Amino acid sequence: MKADPQAQRRMLDLQAVDTSLAQLAHKRKNLPEYAELDRLARELSALEDERVRVQVGVDDLDRDISRLENDIDQVRARAAKDQARLDAGTGPARELEALQHELGTLARRQGELEDAELELMEQRESAQNSLDEVEQRLAALREKRDEVERTRDQTLAEIGREEEFRRSGRTPLVSDLPADLVALYERIREQTGMGAALLRSGRCGACRLELSGSERTRLKAAPADEVVRCEECGRIMVRTEESGL
CATH class of the missing domain: 1.10.287.1490 (Helix Hairpins)
Structure with missing residues (x-):
């Protein structure tokens, strides 16, 4: 030729x-942001699984606390009813004595339930702190991911502009050959x-x-x-x- x-x-x-x-x-295909986003995606997925696990624990504790509160309310209502009957002083002595005994039993039961509720509330506070910490980490990771995505998009835009400039200069070169x-x-x-x-x-x-x-x-x-x-x-x-x- x-x-x-x-x-x-x-x-x-x-x-x-x-x-x-x-x-x-090559630069477009191998941006370091791609690897960083993959890493962040894996971390976010694992942390989201942890958040769900901790949230389930908080929800379980909330249900247990709610159940105990209902039990305590029932005991209080029964004790108030018995106390009202006892204060009225009507009825056989044996029945009044039974009411006093039942009131003592109800007071002990209420104390046990309240102690159990207090323990659950302490556990719930600890679980909520763990949940808050996980959610803070999730927010920080999502912010980091958004930042990396912005950097990736800016770099891709710069590459695109450079490619356009190079191609615009290539066309007349090819035409003249x-x-x-x-x-x-x-x-x-x-x-x-x-x-x-x-x-x-x-x-x-x-x-x-x-x-x-x-x-x-x-x-x-x-x-x-x-x-x-x-x-x-x-x-x-x-x-x-x-x-x-």
Whole structure:
């Protein structure tokens, strides 16, 4: 293939743009924020499970406390009824004595229930403190996640603007180059990731290998407008005064 030497040199500009675009694509795909968001998602999931577990404990204690309060209310109501009957002083002495005995039993029962309720309330306070602590950690993690997402989105926007700028500069480069040269370049780039490189000091700028003696001789004899390729990696080698031929 033949191409004007100046057109071949402009291939290096095109390759520089494509290298920048490839780097930007790699950066987009491998943002550190992705790994950080994955880590935060796992932590949030585990902490949410813990929150649910602690919340269930608080709810269970609330139900137990409510049940005890109902029992205490029933004992108080029964004791008030018995006390009213006793204060009225009507009825046989044996019945009044039984009421006094029952009032003593009810007082002990009320004390037991209130002691149990107090213990549960202390447990409930401890459980609520644990729940509050978990919810604070959840809020902090969610805030951290939101912050990382904002950083990710800002970085992606910056990458997008840079990509747009690079692509806008690529279009006129491609338009000014011979179509067959661009087609060859694109085919090689699709296969290897790089279409063209500078031949500098007898080394291919793509694979970094030094040319053999016979290859140097061949390239030195090749016309300036001949498109040459590296015998090792197959990329287009652009010859300039730096090529060392």
